[in-house]
Amino acid sequence: MKVHLIAGGAGFIGVNLAATLLQRGDAVIVIDDLSRGLRDNMAGLTGHNSFTFIEADCSEPDVLDAALGDLKIDEVWHMAANSDIPAGVADYKVDLRQTFLTTVAILDVMKRRGIPVIHFASSSAIYGDHGDELIHENIGPLLPISNYGAMKLASEAQLRAAKEAYLERVSMFRFPNVIGIPATHGVILDFVRKLLASPDELEVLGNGTQQKSYLHVSDLVSAMVHIADRQEDFAFYNIGPTDDGVTVRFIAETVRDAFRPEAAIRFGEGNRGWVGDVPKFCYSVDKLLATGWRPSLGSSEAVIKAVSEIIAGEAVR
Amino acid sequence: MKVHLIAGGAGFIGVNLAATLLQRGDAVIVIDDLSRGLRDNMAGLTGHNSFTFIEADCSEPDVLDAALGDLKIDEVWHMAANSDIPAGVADYKVDLRQTFLTTVAILDVMKRRGIPVIHFASSSAIYGDHGDELIHENIGPLLPISNYGAMKLASEAQLRAAKEAYLERVSMFRFPNVIGIPATHGVILDFVRKLLASPDELEVLGNGTQQKSYLHVSDLVSAMVHIADRQEDFAFYNIGPTDDGVTVRFIAETVRDAFRPEAAIRFGEGNRGWVGDVPKFCYSVDKLLATGWRPSLGSSEAVIKAVSEIIAGEAVR
Numbered sequence: 155m156k157v158h159l160i161a162g163g164a165g166f167i168g169v170n171l172a173a174t175l176l177q178r179g180d181a182v183i184v185i186d187d188l189s190r191g192l193r194d195n196m197a198g199l200t201g202h203n204s205f206t207f208i209e210a211d212c213s214e215p216d217v218l219d220a221a222l223g224d225l226k227i228d229e230v231w232h233m234a235a236n237s238d239i240p241a242g243v244a245d246y247k248v249d250l251r252q253t254f255l256t257t258v259a260i261l262d263v264m265k266r267r268g269i270p271v272i273h274f275a276s277s278s279a280i281y282g283d284h285g286d287e288l289i290h291e292n293i294g295p296l297l298p299i300s301n302y303g304a305m306k307l308a309s310e311a312q313l314r315a316a317k318e319a320y321l322e323r324v325s326m327f328r329f330p331n332v333i334g335i336p337a338t339h340g341v342i343l344d345f346v347r348k349l350l351a352s353p354d355e356l357e358v359l360g361n362g363t364q365q366k367s368y369l370h371v372s373d374l375v376s377a378m379v380h381i382a383d384r385q386e387d388f389a390f391y392n393i394g395p396t397d398d399g400v401t402v403r404f405i406a407e408t409v410r411d412a413f414r415p416e417a418a419i420r421f422g423e424g425n426r427g428w429v430g431d432v433p434k435f436c437y438s439v440d441k442l443l444a445t446g447w448r449p450s451l452g453s454s455e456a457v458i459k460a461v462s463e464i465i466a467g468e469a470v471r
Numbered sequence: 472m473k474v475h476l477i478a479g480g481a482g483f484i485g486v487n488l489a490a491t492l493l494q495r496g497d498a499v500i501v502i503d504d505l506s507r508g509l510r511d512n513m514a515g516l517t518g519h520n521s522f523t524f525i526e527a528d529c530s531e532p533d534v535l536d537a538a539l540g541d542l543k544i545d546e547v548w549h550m551a552a553n554s555d556i557p558a559g560v561a562d563y564k565v566d567l568r569q570t571f572l573t574t575v576a577i578l579d580v581m582k583r584r585g586i587p588v589i590h591f592a593s594s595s596a597i598y599g600d601h602g603d604e605l606i607h608e609n610i611g612p613l614l615p616i617s618n619y620g621a622m623k624l625a626s627e628a629q630l631r632a633a634k635e636a637y638l639e640r641v642s643m644f645r646f647p648n649v650i651g652i653p654a655t656h657g658v659i660l661d662f663v664r665k666l667l668a669s670p671d672e673l674e675v676l677g678n679g680t681q682q683k684s685y686l687h688v689s690d691l692v693s694a695m696v697h698i699a700d701r702q703e704d705f706a707f708y709n710i711g712p713t714d715d716g717v718t719v720r721f722i723a724e725t726v727r728d729a730f731r732p733e734a735a736i737r738f739g740e741g742n743r744g745w746v747g748d749v750p751k752f753c754y755s756v757d758k759l760l761a762t763g764w765r766p767s768l769g770s771s772e773a774v775i776k777a778v779s780e781i782i783a784g785e786a787v788r
Contacts, residue, residue: 282631297631300635308625315617
């Protein structure tokens, strides 16, 4: 039985990953400072015999090492990060500490303890704005336009250097926009909450033509586990659906139709919602497809499923 | 008269840059913690009316801001970094603090003070190992194999995000191996010092076939100033000579011939001298050449000139 440490495992993606690893018969230790992750997110995990939760800061090597005590760990999944991109634009210290210094601390502790394998939640935000160019894994230059993307790229670089020096295996997953539950942020949740606050009208930042691809979290976890199972020395893959994505308008209409069919949608101007938001994104997942993985849902199906999951979750509150 | 702040300006490249900017009639403030830069390096600058030196740590925003007091600054040149790559391999905290957190602190202070322009000493080390592939500015992926390269790439990423949010102009110089005086490290100085310690034999790490291109610091400074003068919004250029470089064997023989002609050279095995040392490097400077800049010296001429300068300097001690 393999023992997995999931840093940031109380967050949206972490809890889904934890559930899958437990289902596979492995043991899971989640470490999370609960600054963004929530104890409630782990409700479905805490009863499991092979599940351990530790509340601790992952951005300080000594704190992290002490928190792990005598636990023996085989592989680390580093999912700890700031998940609020605008917050990181307003104050760079947010991404510096939560997105990058977590990587630094985790690597420090892995070296001390001789933990040989890490899987890292990177991001499509490392690529920056390439216009209409197809974004495959080997594109350059890498000039991320948000502090979030910058600190994900910094983490990738530090992981590569650590691989050269002492790690056995590294895999890096360049996430697309991921949706599903337990959602803590993102456009669908924003729209649902806006409609809860004002049921007659949904105000959308930008003109609604921004197009992005969306992956359901179930497909994201299946891709991560698939890549990890390949045991490549140094793997880095775009993960995403195989389509070009859907527009903000489609998402707004899907939420409206499912939740407040009578509401009017009001669009803003321009094709950028906030600083650091890339308007269009042609994301290649050919490298991953060539390994045999397939997503079960396309962007529009993922949006429809996530909208229904999120509405159900918010309705309960 | 423009006022330039050179962070890390007491180092090898910083003092050469400072001298050139002063010659152009501008004012120069050097800020340096003297952890690697030396007061002696600034002997030729301190008599100048338009020169100011401040001894301070550049990796803490509040410390840096306080040290600058009421000084008005037009442009920043960020040359502060760890210059000892093996030291950064042994302890990642060296590059984290000296190479990356300096960038973070400098950007923080620029935002506070509304300083709109930065020029950054990046490195060819951001590219990592691309085998025989020609390294142009848009190559990918960017997977640096040393902590030094990782923290230079992290700095580039943070600069790009800062450009998106508040900076007016950014230029990034991807330095090759740079040689000249006042040398503080590097293969030429190592060889000279080895021959000072044991005049009969020069021991070389690796088999001597490692090939790298070298630029003389005078050409490096001319390229930086040339790029800065173009006032592009966001510039990033490889800087280097136009040749494919010289071998370690050539450097060893040049040093031996100029300094201890009777000494034997003994080579080691393999084509890597240390972790993080890329064996061969095909570095394209076509983008820079297209702007009209030309180096005055090729790699072998630069080596011959720097060997003579360094021997003269060491002989004085």
